[in-house]
Amino acid sequence: MAKIAVYSGNSYCMEVIRGYINNAETKFGMKNQTAYFESVDMLEWDMETSGMFDLVIVHRSWEIAGLLRRKYREINLMMVALGMSRKMYEVQPCYQVYEPMSETDFMRVFMSAVGGIEKSPCFVFSTGWVKYRLNVHEIMYFESDKRKVNIKGLYGDYSFYGNMRDLSERIKKLYTGFVRVHSSYIVNIEYVRGYSSRQITLLDGTRIGINDKWRPEVMDNIAETEMASIRHISTILC
Numbered sequence: 001m002a003k004i005a006v007y008s009g010n011s012y013c014m015e016v017i018r019g020y021i022n023n024a025e026t027k028f029g030m031k032n033q034t035a036y037f038e039s040v041d042m043l044e045w046d047m048e049t050s051g052m053f054d055l056v057i058v059h060r061s062w063e064i065a066g067l068l069r070r071k072y073r074e075i076n077l078m079m080v081a082l083g084m085s086r087k088m089y090e091v092q093p094c095y096q097v098y099e100p101m102s103e104t105d106f107m108r109v110f111m112s113a114v115g116g117i118e119k120s121p122c123f124v125f126s127t128g129w130v131k132y133r134l135n136v137h138e139i140m141y142f143e144s145d146k147r148k149v150n151i152k153g154l155y156g157d158y159s160f161y162g163n164m165r166d167l168s169e170r171i172k173k174l175y176t177g178f179v180r181v182h183s184s185y186i187v188n189i190e191y192v193r194g195y196s197s198r199q200i201t202l203l204d205g206t207r208i209g210i211n212d213k214w215r216p217e218v219m220d221n222i223a224e225t226e227m228a229s230i231r232h233i234s235t236i237l238c
Helices: 011-028 040-050 062-071 103-119 164-174 212-224 230-237
Strands: 003-007 033-037 055-059 077-081 095-098 122-127 130-135 139-145 148-153 157-161 178-182 185-188 192-195 199-202 207-209
Touching: 003 011, 003 040, 011 033, 011 055, 011 103, 033 040, 040 062, 040 130, 055 062, 055 103, 062 077, 077 103, 095 103, 122 157, 139 164, 164 178, 164 185, 178 207, 178 212, 192 212
Parallel strands: 003 033, 003 055, 055 077, 077 095
Antiparallel strands: 122 130, 139 148, 139 185, 148 157, 178 185, 192 199, 199 207
């Protein structure tokens, strides 16, 4: 189930999009959590209090899309708009439907967007009353801090109450690219730039010592896994 937001300043078009989404869910047996907004302030408030949406559909307003992209770099945007715009390079929508749109066109792009969300594993956690879903490929490492676990993310940092033992078992079932290198660290190998028998160096320059207990597993995992994904290098360095 994907968490989706739809923004439109046009109430008629909002209802058209609502109908298309409802028809897609009925046709393909889907059940998404979808919220509709005519105010960007309410959309931002919802994101701040209830956590990030898996997909945000913006109707026509490249200005609003640009605002969301600048404030939430990791946002997954789908634009519904008239043709091309100079602001496309600023907004960088992940998906776009051109107007005038048909239900067939909308459904094709929408299903592609939702299908991509469902195929990508996400780590779900709560901070207070807010639940978050982070794509595992956007998590650099987990760090233990007493009763809390800190997450160093590609687009931001988070924390939640938990312990490394339970987290280690949980994350292994979700994605095999994580390895525990220390009693206080679980690292995503995609972000490892270099390593020795004593420490690893991440793309952002962070150095983490390798504990004797986990050294054999770390060496085996790093040897078998592609390190330092090109997409991560370009994101961190830019």
